[in-house]
Amino acid sequence: MRKVIVMTAILALTACGQESNDKIQRAKAASESTVVQAPVAQWALEITEGQRATITDTTGRLLDNGFTPYIFEIAGVQHFLIGPFASEAQALEAQAKMKLKPKLDGIETNVIELPAAN
Structure with a gap:
């Protein structure tokens, strides 16, 4: 969102005839220095329920209760998961x-x- 605002400001400065390279460079530097990496989930x-219920029934029950x-495919095997979470504690x-x-x-x-994303 901030990059959109900065780019809009740059375009506005350019459109108004104030093509100050210094202002443009400062705006670019500000947008680049504030990039924050989100935590990796x-x-x-992993749902390990037996064959008692179908995936659709289980999905419905989970969704009705806020999950x-x-x-997700891991090493060619599909897993039925809830999450992802940033930490084991969560x-x-x-x-x-x-x-x-x-x-x-x-x-x-x-x-x-x-597994870590490649």
Whole structure:
């Protein structure tokens, strides 16, 4: 968002005839120096529920209780996950919250570390 504002300011300065290279360079430097890396999400909850329910039934139950599942492929194998979470502690907290929901009885999960993105 900030880059859009800075670029708009640069265009406005140029359009008004104030083509000061110094101002343009300062605006570019400000936008480049404020780039922040988001934390890499490395943890997830893997749904390990048996064959009792279909994925669609389980997905519906999870969504109704505030958890968004997704399918993620790891080494050619598809995994049914909830997350991702930035830390193992956050994943464990979500797992504990799931256990407190009576409508999610029978859905078992394991905390797993996701492979680093290449």
